Amino acid sequence: MPVADPNRYRILILFAHPAYDKSRVNRRLFEAAWGLEGVRLHDLYEAYPDFHIDIKREQALLLEHDLLVFQHPFYWYSSPALLKEWMDLVLEHGWSYGRNGRALAGKYLLSAVTTGGPEQAYRVGGNNRFPMRQYLLPFDQTAHLCKMKYLAPYTVHAALTLESGGDLEAQAAHWRRTLEALRDGKIDLEAAAAADRLNPLVP
Amino acid sequence: MNADFLFQAFIYLAAAVVSVPIAKRLGLGSVLAYLLAGMILGPDAINLLGERSRDVMKFAEFGVVMMLFLIGLELRPRVVWSLRVPLLGMGGAQVALTSLAAAAGLRLMGWSWQASIAAGLILAMSSTALVLQSLSERKLLKTPGGQASFSVLLFQDLAVIPILALLPLLATLPATASEAHGVARLAAWQQVLAVLAAVVGIIFGGRFLMRPVFRAVARTGLREVFTALALLLVVGIALLMERVGMSPALGAFLAGVVLADNEYRHELEGDIEPFKGLLLAFFFIAVGASVDFGYVRGHPLAILLGVLGVLALKFAVLFAVGRAFRLASGASFLFAGALCQVGEFAFVLLSLAGQQGVFTAEQVRPLTVIVALSMVLTPPLLMLVDRATRRRLDAPGRTRAADAIEAGDAPVLIAGYGRMGRMVGRILRANGVKTAVLELNADQVAHARRVGLEAWYGDASRLDLLAAAGIDRARLLIIAIDDPEVAVKLADAVRLRHPALKLIVRARDHVDAYAFFKRGIEEVHRETFGSALAVGEAALRALGFGALRSHRSILAWRKHNEAALRELARHWGDEKGYFDKLRSTIRDEEGMLAEDGIPDLELDRAWDNAGLREEVKSRAKPPPPA
Numbered sequence: 001m002p003v004a005d006p007n008r009y010r011i012l013i014l015f016a017h018p019a020y021d022k023s024r025v026n027r028r029l030f031e032a033a034w035g036l037e038g039v040r041l042h043d044l045y046e047a048y049p050d051f052h053i054d055i056k057r058e059q060a061l062l063l064e065h066d067l068l069v070f071q072h073p074f075y076w077y078s079s080p081a082l083l084k085e086w087m088d089l090v091l092e093h094g095w096s097y098g099r100n101g102r103a104l105a106g107k108y109l110l111s112a113v114t115t116g117g118p119e120q121a122y123r124v125g126g127n128n129r130f131p132m133r134q135y136l137l138p139f140d141q142t143a144h145l146c147k148m149k150y151l152a153p154y155t156v157h158a159a160l161t162l163e164s165g166g167d168l169e170a171q172a173a174h175w176r177r178t179l180e181a182l183r184d185g186k187i188d189l190e191a192a193a194a195a196d197r198l199n200p201l202v203p
Numbered sequence: 204m205n206a207d208f209l210f211q212a213f214i215y216l217a218a219a220v221v222s223v224p225i226a227k228r229l230g231l232g233s234v235l236a237y238l239l240a241g242m243i244l245g246p247d248a249i250n251l252l253g254e255r256s257r258d259v260m261k262f263a264e265f266g267v268v269m270m271l272f273l274i275g276l277e278l279r280p281r282v283v284w285s286l287r288v289p290l291l292g293m294g295g296a297q298v299a300l301t302s303l304a305a306a307a308g309l310r311l312m313g314w315s316w317q318a319s320i321a322a323g324l325i326l327a328m329s330s331t332a333l334v335l336q337s338l339s340e341r342k343l344l345k346t347p348g349g350q351a352s353f354s355v356l357l358f359q360d361l362a363v364i365p366i367l368a369l370l371p372l373l374a375t376l377p378a379t380a381s382e383a384h385g386v387a388r389l390a391a392w393q394q395v396l397a398v399l400a401a402v403v404g405i406i407f408g409g410r411f412l413m414r415p416v417f418r419a420v421a422r423t424g425l426r427e428v429f430t431a432l433a434l435l436l437v438v439g440i441a442l443l444m445e446r447v448g449m450s451p452a453l454g455a456f457l458a459g460v461v462l463a464d465n466e467y468r469h470e471l472e473g474d475i476e477p478f479k480g481l482l483l484a485f486f487f488i489a490v491g492a493s494v495d496f497g498y499v500r501g502h503p504l505a506i507l508l509g510v511l512g513v514l515a516l517k518f519a520v521l522f523a524v525g526r527a528f529r530l531a532s533g534a535s536f537l538f539a540g541a542l543c544q545v546g547e548f549a550f551v552l553l554s555l556a557g558q559q560g561v562f563t564a565e566q567v568r569p570l571t572v573i574v575a576l577s578m579v580l581t582p583p584l585l586m587l588v589d590r591a592t593r594r595r596l597d598a599p600g601r602t603r604a605a606d607a608i609e610a611g612d613a614p615v616l617i618a619g620y621g622r623m624g625r626m627v628g629r630i631l632r633a634n635g636v637k638t639a640v641l642e643l644n645a646d647q648v649a650h651a652r653r654v655g656l657e658a659w660y661g662d663a664s665r666l667d668l669l670a671a672a673g674i675d676r677a678r679l680l681i682i683a684i685d686d687p688e689v690a691v692k693l694a695d696a697v698r699l700r701h702p703a704l705k706l707i708v709r710a711r712d713h714v715d716a717y718a719f720f721k722r723g724i725e726e727v728h729r730e731t732f733g734s735a736l737a738v739g740e741a742a743l744r745a746l747g748f749g750a751l752r753s754h755r756s757i758l759a760w761r762k763h764n765e766a767a768l769r770e771l772a773r774h775w776g777d778e779k780g781y782f783d784k785l786r787s788t789i790r791d792e793e794g795m796l797a798e799d800g801i802p803d804l805e806l807d808r809a810w811d812n813a814g815l816r817e818e819v820k821s822r823a824k825p826p827p828p829a
Contacts, residue, residue, distance in 0.1 A: 052758040055809075093815045 105147035235582035241491020260489035266482025275459020294358020330546035348537035376560035409461030472671035540588030618663030619684035720772035
């Protein structure tokens with residue numbers, strides 16, 4: 001259980017990748033967060049291979065943290081199925097939303113996604129026609145309905161062509177620094193909520 | 204029974220039982236413990252072993268034959284073939300260079316050239332028993348240095364045959380005794396033919412005849428008969444080899460290699476292993492006892508120089524050979540340190556050469572003492588070398604070498620190959636995981652082999668067999684034995700000896716499962732549980748429940764039941780507490796039914812929008828007055 005330190009954000013990473021064996025980039029990012037103090041990793045497909053999500057346990061876990069991260073590949077412009085199922089079932093009416101649902105109020109939600117396409121594809125006129133934040137509106141609004149603040153996404157684009165080795169290692173190290181900065185309150189979260197992308201906020 | 208025999212047996216056994224734990228506590232190997240015990244109990248100290256230690260040594264040398272049989276069992280023919288370069292190249296170079304160098308030294312000291320060559324050849328031999336036992340005890344046998352040592356030892360065993368033939372030609376003195384027996388009386392071409400026939404016989408017999416014989420004997424279900432068969436096999440081969448004038452150890456090795464693929468291999472290993480261990484122990488004690496301290500006291504300086512000279516010379520040659528054959532310097536160091544003593548075979552050759560008039564008695568006695576002392580010095584020397592190389596490097600060499608051994612490296616062992624073990628084995632195989640199976644039903648094993656699975660005959664509850672099947676290297680043991688008592692016994696033994704090994708256990712029912720839970724084993728699976736769930740789900744669907752609803756209801760029930768089972772296990776044995784718990788469990792299960800008769804699975808309430816409906820409706824109404 002994370003130690004409650006008023007100056008630190010307790011981070012929970014909900015990781016969803018159905019083929020961990022075959023993942024390169026997401027896996028490397030996930031590994032980069034191993035052992036970070038104050039950051040808890042939760043591999044959803046490892047915990048619930050049969051989609052039999054333990055709602056009580058998940059809700060208890062959320063209450064123990066201040067900042068949630070949905071880390072996943074950007075399958076069909078959204079999350080893998082289990083994370084969607086998790087949202088459907090864990091974010092119960094009367095608990096996280098609705099008149100009496102305030103369990104998550106004031107917490108932060110961050111999407112950390114990898115995409116196959118390059119960054120310039122995600123803009124008006126690009127191959128994917130819309131910017132990332134537009135694709136992520138369902139998550140943004142989910143956070144809003146749960147009275148949480150949605151931050152600009154941390155994105156790793158062109159993951160298919162990101163070579164193992166130097167570039168990937170640099171990316172993984174940057175992600176680790178980002179998590180540390182978030183944990184230690186070194187990032188202005190108001191600015192982070194307004195930005196297009198979280199990545200440039202961390203050197 | 205002869206009281207003297209019992210007394211001797213008592214002394215030898217007591218020496219082993221007392222010395223090894225002490226030596227282990229001091230961080231020394233068992234071989235050194237036996238040697239020291241032999242020296243202390245020998246004729247020059249306490250003198251409890253009587254005058255017959257040489258006889259014991261001859262008898263106990265049979266342990267070496269067994270050891271080579273066991274080593275052969277671990278090496279498939281393909282592996283042996285891959286050793287041909289170190290075997291012939293390194294072995295040949297070592298024997299030739301060492302004997303030449305030693306002979307040159309002795310010639311300079313004024314020996315006749317015949318005696319010098321004979322002594323050189325004898326000093327080139329190393330001790331198979333000592334080296335292999337010490338290396339395997341230190342888990343070094345499978346490192347590059349260990350493999351090279353093994354190859355050279357095999358070559359030396361081959362070289363003994365021509366050396367034996369050469370000795371009479373080097374005689375300069377009248378022979379005191381010589382007896383030709385067996386095939387030695389035949390002409391040379393007949394001898395060669397006899398050897399070839401024996402080798403072909405072993406290969407053919409091992410390949411085609413032994414399997415039905417093993418199977419027939421295994422079917423009797425009597426363990427001692429199988430043990431007798433195993434011993435009979437090794438003794439028979441040794442006898443045959445002696446008759447045709449070949450080294451029995453080499454014949455046993457060959458037989459082992461031929462049987463390495465046989466499904467009864469692990470049972471054979473398990474049966475022979477204790478005999479080999481005891482015989483080798485007696486052998487080392489006898490070697491220790493044979494050190495002639497009277498002579499050492501008489502000529503301390505000459506003996507000291509002799510021993511050091513022989514060790515240094517052999518070490519230098521071995522190191523150079525190792526380097527020349529591209530062994531890493533650490534591995535060469537180990538190789539040279541391991542083989543630089545003179546072997547037990549030298550005792551036989553020396554006394555034979557003495558009888559045949561190659562040496563004078565004044566030459567035989569110091570040589571014998573030097574040989575014995577060089578053997579005694581090997582374990583401490585090996586310990587130093589191992590420590591030095593361990594600190595230096597070679598760590599990658601260790602892991603690389605481990606891959607080369609293909610037998611016994613399956614990551615999963617399945618004990619019990621009935622209906623369940625069979626399916627589990629196939630699932631693992633479909634996922635590319637190598638599994639080794641141990642099963643006590645000879646017909647099952649034959650069936651498994653026929654469909655192409657790796658299965659061994661043997662009683663999986665015997666730890667020695669599991670060890671032979673590679674439990675040290677395995678990551679997972681699946682216990683799927685029918686008999687619950689045997690399964691529990693095995694689980695206990697494995698947890699005691701291999702606490703790090705993961706265990707997955709099949710239990711017949713909840714009562715069996717409790718026994719495993721009580722022992723802290725987590726992965727316990729009742730054999731009918733999975734099918735009960737499947738039948739339950741099918742029943743729900745047959746009654747018209749939706750597929751996903753039925754499935755999730757089964758998942759919820761399963762989770763609840765697994766948790767309750769662990770809870771119940773804690774109350775097992777306390778009748779009242781158990782039944783109280785059981786009643787409350789059943790109440791809970793029924794409580795999963797909500798008032799409307801639809802099970803409330805707690806898990807998917809979010810899919811039930813009753814609460815949401817209510818809230819939306821209430822919002823449409825004007826808010827109640829404050």
